[in-house]
Amino acid sequence: MEQHRIFDNELEKLTRKVTQMCELVNQQVDNTLHALVNCDKELADQIIENDVLVDKLDVKIDKLCQNIFALQQPVASDLRFILSSLKINNDLERTGDHAVSIAKRIDAIADYPDILEELGIPEVCDSTTLLFKDVVNLVKTHNLVLSSDIFSNAAEIKDKCHEISNKILEEMMQKSEVIVGATNIMVITNLIERIASYSTNIAESIVFVVEGKIVKHKKKFYESLDENKLDEED
């Protein structure tokens, strides 16, 4: 039983670290969207500075998973949890990078708060902040009711971002003098869209942990395939 106690301790440690990573990245997302809407350059600098904390935790979680695989040979729900922790960690680290990329562009768009308002970016930022809070709760509780909210809210945010990008593109085609500013806003919009996408990925990973079902890519091709057939294709 001693061996099992060690394993349980390692799993608890991994759970704590993934939750910590989730809260840290949530703070980065929350801050960067707040800084964007309020053109807060000081807060943007703080986000850029804090990225090192995200990176450090990313490496710690990777190493922890590597050690558990090597020393404990996890199976079943333990295996799914550790595999998903690796993926969630990767998605969170990328989300953190996107928060930093937005923060780095705040200076360039600080003079256009009215344009952000006109494009509806503050509303998208609010929705994304709420979306990421749901992600944190889902990772903490594994309550799959949250996952369906995340899937639909993230899809709405992505649609809204595409809409905004199209509007910006139209504006750029008509007025060449706005190209530099508009490009920055477009990049920021795309980064918000990516954050929504990573939220979906994380929710899919939690569904895999809880139910053992692969739900990613379902809309594109997965409905017509069963997992056993996928195994046999190799």
Add this chain to the structure above:
Amino acid sequence: MKNSKIFTENLYLHYGSKMALNNINLAIPEKKVTALIGPSGCGKSTYLRTLNRMNDLIDSVKIEGNISIDGINIYDKNIDVVNLRKKVGMVFQKSNPFAKSIFENVAYGPRINGISDKNQLTEIVEKALQNAAIWDEVKDRMNDSALGLSGGQQQRLCIARTLAVNPEIILMDEPASALDPISTSKIEELIVQLKENYTIVIVTHNMQQAARISDMTAFFYIGELIEYDKTKNIFTNPEKKQTEDYITGRFG
């Protein structure tokens, strides 16, 4: 199940008044490795021994239900048990070579089956030793005592002895539990090679071994078959909580 070699239907086994197997239904596929797992006393070894009627040797045993191999009920009164055990060979936890030479250990089975031609026996012995992946280690010492071999070599010699009588099914009862990691690895590689030509049923307490080498896994608990599925399903997403608890070490 398609290509099933062994069918077990409604099998009950009692040792006196104690029920050891409770309504087992299982279809074991041909030329695959099927692992039987479960805690001590769960009935997995008892079940394994029903497949070549080794339990017949115990007086208090009472068996009900059917086990058929290639469609023939092996508990039919007309079945010749000696022939059955030729078709269904067995390798035990502890290697048990005879106190004879390496050659004589492997030649023993064919010889009692009536083969006396020296050249033919030599050919059978060599082939069995090659198939058991031990030929290169023993070819220059065929007349030495088998008891001088290492534990891992003795176990592979016992597998060669089983192969020499040309079985179709090989039952293995924890064949690597007393071996070091290198010998274990050799036995595992051998099992994977052997499934090209033989149907293998293996009892193991080593979860990782079951995961590494078997195609199908059956989980037994207190005489019942709790879950039976492809090994990759059992070890990634078992359906029953008892299976999950056992393979993740959270049992009891």
